[in-house]
Amino acid sequence: MSDNLIDGKQVAARLRAAVGLAVSQLLITPTLAVVLVGDDPASHVYVRNKIKFTKEAGMRSLEHRLPADVSEAEVVATVRALNVDPDVDGILVQLPLPAHINSDRVIAEINPDKDVDGLTETSAGRLLLGQPGLRPCTPTGCVILAKETLGDLSGKHCVVIGRSILVGKPAALLFLEQNCTVTLAHSRTENLSAVCRGADILVPAVGRPNMVKADWIKAGACVIDVGINRIDDASRKSGTRLVGDVDFADAVPVAGAITPVPGGVGPMTIACLLRNTVLAACARRGLDMPDNLAL
Numbered sequence: 432m433s434d435n436l437i438d439g440k441q442v443a444a445r446l447r448a449a450v451g452l453a454v455s456q457l458l459i460t461p462t463l464a465v466v467l468v469g470d471d472p473a474s475h476v477y478v479r480n481k482i483k484f485t486k487e488a489g490m491r492s493l494e495h496r497l498p499a500d501v502s503e504a505e506v507v508a509t510v511r512a513l514n515v516d517p518d519v520d521g522i523l524v525q526l527p528l529p530a531h532i533n534s535d536r537v538i539a540e541i542n543p544d545k546d547v548d549g550l551t552e553t554s555a556g557r558l559l560l561g562q563p564g565l566r567p568c569t570p571t572g573c574v575i576l577a578k579e580t581l582g583d584l585s586g587k588h589c590v591v592i593g594r595s596i597l598v599g600k601p602a603a604l605l606f607l608e609q610n611c612t613v614t615l616a617h618s619r620t621e622n623l624s625a626v627c628r629g630a631d632i633l634v635p636a637v638g639r640p641n642m643v644k645a646d647w648i649k650a651g652a653c654v655i656d657v658g659i660n661r662i663d664d665a666s667r668k669s670g671t672r673l674v675g676d677v678d679f680a681d682a683v684p685v686a687g688a689i690t691p692v693p694g695g696v697g698p699m700t701i702a703c704l705l706r707n708t709v710l711a712a713c714a715r716r717g718l719d720m721p722d723n724l725a726l
């Protein structure tokens with residue numbers, strides 16, 4: 432193993448421990464409600480992990496399982512009931528939803544003060560405006576990993592590749608909030624590799640296996656790989672393996688620090704969900720954010 436790896440698993444475990452400590456000092460038990468529709472096996476694995484870590488951090492989790500053929504109206508009704516349940520601090524609707532359900536309409540129903548995924552229009556507006564609010568989990572995890580490596584990010588040139596609503600756009604805004612100079616690159620960017628070579632912090636969030644090569648990376652740059660791509664690998668028993676958007680073997684010798692896949696950004700996403708649940712529980716009660724959960 433090289434010495435420039437950013438151990439997302441370890442940073443996530445530490446964040447979960449910090450969440451647990453913050454919870455133990457509260458007089459209430461934050462509660463996360465998870466809505467899971469259908470029987471997608473991957474979604475069930477994610478949700479099981481989320482629930483396990485929620486409990487480990489001393490919080491309560493409620494699980495609402497709905498059948499795959501449930502109507503959109505019933506999912507909306509479930510969200511509305513959670514919105515007004517005073518015991519519920521965070522609501523997570525596991526995505527993707529079955530094709531017959533419009534996930535935008537469901538997400539729009541979530542009370543923004545319980546929006547621990549940070550996906551509602553109100554949460555997005557608060558982020559854009561620099562107002563307090565719940566930020567999306569994966570981009571928050573990227574910022575934490577970058578700060579872990581570099582400390583203060585002020586003045587650093589951050590290049591985010593990918594303009595998705597879920598990751599790229601909010602990541603650009605969160606790095607801007609950290610006083611980075613931000614470039615939001617995407618599929619139409621001219622001279623993409625040269626733009627990336629200017630980055631002190633490079634955040635590929637595209638979903639294209641091994642797209643970023645060594646010659647896209649400035650020597651010593653911090654590389655936060657958001658991609659989680661499953662590719663064929665005949666040498667594995669499963670027949671597949673996970674790779675990021677970065678050609679890891681190529682990039683490792685050039686990067687100053689780099690996240691692996693798996694074991695990089697992924698575990699941070701779940702840890703940030705737990706953090707958001709505590710932040711939501713505090714904000715809803717007019718309590719200050721626990722000091723040890725500040726970015």
Ligand SMILES: Nc1nc(=O)c2c([nH]1)NC[C@@H]1CN(c3ccc(C(=O)N[C@@H](CCC(=O)O)C(=O)O)cc3)C=[N+]21
Pocket residue numbers: 477523524525526527548568659673692693694695696697698699700701
């Ligand atoms: N409402 C909602 N919020 C989400 O945040 C959300 C969602 N729906 N639907 C699915 C995606 C996916 N997602 C991941 C979280 C952790 C890992 C993770 O920890 N991955 C491990 C590897 C896991 C493996 O081996 O399969 C890693 O990268 O090390 C991956 C993916 C959250 N999502």
